[in-house]
Amino acid sequence: MKKAKVPSNQELRTRKDLLAAASRLMKQGRVPTMDEVAKEALVSRPTAYRYFHSIDALLNEAAVDEAVLISTQALDANTSTDPEERLLAAEAAMHRSCYENEAQLRVMLASSVNRDPSSKDVPARQNRRLPLIEAALAPARSRFKMADYQRLCAALCLVLGTESMIVFRDVLGVDEPTAREVKNWTIRTLVRGALAGTASET
Amino acid sequence: MKKAKVPSNQELRTRKDLLAAASRLMKQGRVPTMDEVAKEALVSRPTAYRYFHSIDALLNEAAVDEAVLISTQALDANTSTDPEERLLAAEAAMHRSCYENEAQLRVMLASSVNRDPSSKDVPARQNRRLPLIEAALAPARSRFKMADYQRLCAALCLVLGTESMIVFRDVLGVDEPTAREVKNWTIRTLVRGALAGTASET
DNA sequence: AAGCATATGAGACATGTGTCTCATGTCAAG
DNA sequence: CTTGACATGAGACACATGTCTCATATGCTT
Missing domain, CATH: 1.10.10 (Arc Repressor Mutant, subunit A)
Structure with missing residues (x-):
């Protein structure tokens, strides 16, 4: 207690x-x-x-x-039930938020990344993106098989957050519009793949 | 001079x-x-x-x-021309390398992430993954349209490197086999999407 | 209004970073 | 062997982090 x-x-x-x-x-x-x-x-x-x-x-x-708010607002305003469309809206909000607060997010990422396994205070990494993704997918939830859904959510987490910004900027050195375009294509492709549900066989 | x-x-x-x-x-x-x-x-x-x-x-x-070597070795040993198969082999090598050197890679990522825009010494972020991806895709290069190919490479960079490990561990808290499974599915789905070349329309 | 718990401030401490100066060592060419 | 260039070491510095101790002041309760 x-x-x-x-x-x-x-x-x-x-x-x-x-x-x-x-x-x-x-x-x-x-x-x-x-x-x-x-x-x-x-x-x-x-x-x-x-x-x-x-x-x-x-x-x-x-x-x-600082960077909280955004997120689900973008979805509340969106009445579509198409998962692609809703995810792209969520991505747009997330993208803006990330690039506007780039300096802060870099500090946060750096401090959360190099923590000792014996860490303490830093309240673990909190997860804004998964709820956002799930909210975007919610109206179409039943169209996915369970396993496909979970894989899709995890995969989208690779695309939606701060880390993708780091990769685009620091590793690939591409500009913001290009990053957006790649992310949008990736999101669409993954959603379609998950709906088809055929890519899980080896 | x-x-x-x-x-x-x-x-x-x-x-x-x-x-x-x-x-x-x-x-x-x-x-x-x-x-x-x-x-x-x-x-x-x-x-x-x-x-x-x-x-x-x-x-x-x-x-x-420390963590260099690996990479293209995994591809030299692979005689297949199937892009999916070659990418999965590359991913396996990269994945092992990342998780074995997790501590060092975290230090590297942290130090490269929080650099001021006015940075100097740290030799920028070097890019092991793009050459690896291109080597994996090389035999099938002609099967992709230019734009599809470039998008695919960039998208795969989100999946293949250190950052995905960070997302899986710190954000999603999933274990290593699950991470591998998600990555494999993502790679397959993206390659098929790029080959089909249909996802770029809005 | 009085009294007590406690949030705060002042200041010192131990440690790490990054820079500087100056003396010493070492290596190579004359 | 001698000289001079240069890599190194010793030690001090300014500054940031994170932790103490102890005194003060603030706020809430009776």
Whole structure:
């Protein structure tokens, strides 16, 4: 049993201030110091560390905090039931969000990637894309066989997130429109393949 | 014109010793300090910094140094001309290489991801996968239309490298066999889609 | 209003990074 | 053998991270 320790209003405010300060500083493109964030939040450095065990944890959470919203909004507005169309809408939203917050997402990715297996505070990697994908696929859910559906979701996760941006930029060095075009083609091809359900034989 | 500064034998030896020391320490799973690497290489810390502008640059290069080889070997041994079969062989080699050197590759990815746009030393991200993919596709090259071929190559780059491992592990939390299965399905589906060449219309 | 729990600040500490200076060593050519 | 170029080592520096201790101040309860 864990002691349920309810955070006081003051604590919530301080936490929020730190995240806001970090976001504000990250928007300037740089990667702020814990000192800088604390100062920006009108808080002392030890206090900042009381709320976030590491600068990475703070920046990580701030980045996520920034880039949340989007997502399912794009789907709520979309009344189609065609999985391709809905996925492309989701991809468009995700794509925008990724490229607009590239600096923050890079920080987050870097800090989550090199964690020791003996990690602790950083709250694991959270997953915005799978719910998004599932929401996009929901109206057509019954058209897929179970195994095909799960494979498709996993495969789409390779295409939809921050990592694909990294590959396009750092590995392939291609520009944004090209990246979008490749992602769209990939999404369409995978959906059609999963609907056909024929590619699972060796 | 750059002054061509030929490195002396001594310099080459020192550089090699540093990389070897870094590899040795990284093999123990931890992420070594510049001090540790220097000590392991029987060299002073300032000297280590004379060869690598940052600890990341050193670890990065050491990791790459480690995980090279593989690749096209897997294809040389494969006499098939079927693009699917050849790609699956390439994927198998790449997959093994990635998961065996996971710790080093994570370090490399982290250091290459959070570089400032104003970066310098880290020699950009090098690309092992595209040549591999092109080698796998070579015998069937003429069966693809140009645009389809390029899209396919880019899409496969999303599936084949370190980043997919990160997604499978950190985002989806799936085990290695599942990851392989998803990747194989994805590869097959994309190749068939590219051969059919029908998915590019909206 | 008084009192107590606790969130905070001030400041020091240990460690790692990256840079600098200056002295010493080593190697090769004269 | 001697000289000079150059790779190296010793040590200090400025700065960032993350953790302490201890004193203060804030906020909530009686």
